[in-house]
Amino acid sequence: MSNLIEVENLTVEFSGPSKGLFGKKGTPITAVDDVSLYIKKGEALGLVGESGSGKTTFGRALLRLQEPTSGQVKMHGQSGSKVITDLDAKSLRKAWQEMQMVFQDPQSSLNPRMTVMDSIAESLIVNGLAKNMEAAKPRVLEVAQSCGLSVDQLSRYPHAFSGGQRQRISIARALVMQPEFIICDEPVSALDVSIQAQILNLLIDQQQELDLTLLFISHDLIVVAYICDRIAVMYLGNIIEIAPTKDLFKLPLHPYTEALMSAIPSDDPDQQLMQAGISGEAIGNDATRQGCLFAPRCQYADKDKCQNVKPPLTEVNNNRLVACHYADKLTLNGFETI
């Protein structure tokens, strides 16, 4: 299978708070730190990490909703290959027909002043694929029905819908242009657990039916495991481990991944939580940081190498990518039930 998305050395920096009215800009904060990865065609890649780790910024930078500071994003779609990061505004709008996003908060991702019909049809009309509402209607009905919305609901306004239904509308809106690549930015984290399952199943169905490629951003490992083929773990803007879902759960290679696993609540009420948990908070990442970013919180870190040398993302034993100096020496606990 060929790669649909290739990301090379993507970096996003936010300028720090400037000092005073005419003061110099502070040290920039690095939200996404030199990330390289690929997503295969038809694959669902999960991106996990704690809040503030740069997952959402990474997703937005792929679409250039957030302009990256440096690095490249390439897309090899059916209409040919292009470098997303080099496109001008007009070609970028055209590229967005092939890459879409489902947002986290269903309350704010729909314009409250437009009917569901208008919201879904907008991209068809704006991009000139349909002359008017009437011409757009058949396609809107089709995609709405495939997302579990009924025809009579389409003339309503978003305030008439529950969170789960709104997320269906968001998904329908993302799918209406028949994109190849969809970024799901925590699409279920604002929903009840029972509704989460419905939405996840809808995403899986659509992915299989339309041969979609997904980047699924979440902080919930179980949700990601349910939907994704591979998982990338992010910490302070760095990818610290990428592995196929099964392998990652069976045998995490990075201490942070182990800590994430240990935080998954078990469905067995008698079982104690594993105590590989970590303490403290992630300290912001900027250019002045040295050594492994996770070292201050890592129970396995030594005082020398881990504090001073930043471990690169390297291949360890069987095709596993991990950024840890001791990946091949540590034996870490996974999460068994997956």
Added chain:
Amino acid sequence: MSQTSPTPNQPNMVAANKVKSIRRLDLATSRQLMWYKFKRHKLAMIGTGIIFVFLLLSIFPEFISTTKPQLRDPAYSSGPPTGIHIFDEEWQIHWPFIYGHKMKRHPVTLRKLVVLDTDTRVPIEFFVRGEAYKFLGFIPADLHLFGTLGTQIHLFGTDKLGRDIFSRTIYATRVSMSIGIIGVMAAFFIGLAIGGLAGLKGGWVDNVIMRLIEFIRSIPSLPLWLGLAASLPREWSATTVYVVVTLILAALGWTTLARRVRSKLLTLQNEDFIQAARLAGCSNYRLVTKHMLPSFMSYLIVDLTVAFPYILLAETSLSFLGLGMREPMVSWGVLLFSAQNVTALAHTPWLLIPGGFILVIVIAFNFFGDGMRDAADPYTK
């Protein structure tokens, strides 16, 4: 039998109504939702009614007033409001009427006094033919809402020159309201343009505009108006002064609005639904006009209704100080101008009646603005 049958049906009917009302809300546009919310605010509805009446007054002052604002009734100068009677001296009931009046001198101070002439009874009539005027400015007409034949009726009394205060107040409503409305409109467009520029361009443009606004807002307003208004040449006609005063008030009123527009644009740019619209391929123009503007227009309208009384009061204070409108243009401030000295107040307190109009309209606008504020965001519960 027939009496018991409705009971089991009742719950069904209630349920059916409930379903219907939910569906109506589901299909309601934001404007409808705002209206539902606004309607629940009783005071705001009262305010709206009062504003509506004032608008009528300012559109049809010729019809509602009894005479022209500059017309003198020398026989009744500084006369008190004419009382409307139903009973005569003998407690006989009549159609509402007024008494005639005679002029006398106070035996000691020699001040002019108006004495009621209880022998002549003049009935009040509706839709009377009186002074000729141009209806809406171009249709010749002479019909008035009410009036008397023979003796003039002065509902609010007359001033020193014998001009009818009621008619003058009604005509002043047009001038004052129109200054408020035009001033607010002008402020609206200036604020929208400058605030929009700051919010959309950002960077140094934003910085310069914000500092400018801070500068303007830090100038004490009354001395500034005074300075600007005093610099108007004395030889300008009343109409020119009217236009310029309106513009001066607008030029100072736009800052709040510009700030609001800017902050709304900045917050909206990061809203998910705006990002989604960008991804859908919307041009910047469409993003602003179709997605952003409609979502904060209601907040702007709230600001406008709050700004209206301020502009009205500003005009009143200017005219009161003799620096705003001038005769023959009458505004509420111009009318109050003649109530400035103690003698006038002591002997002719009815000169203050136009002040009551200002009070009422300002309060009405505050109520209205209150309701608008509640209705501005119909999606919060």
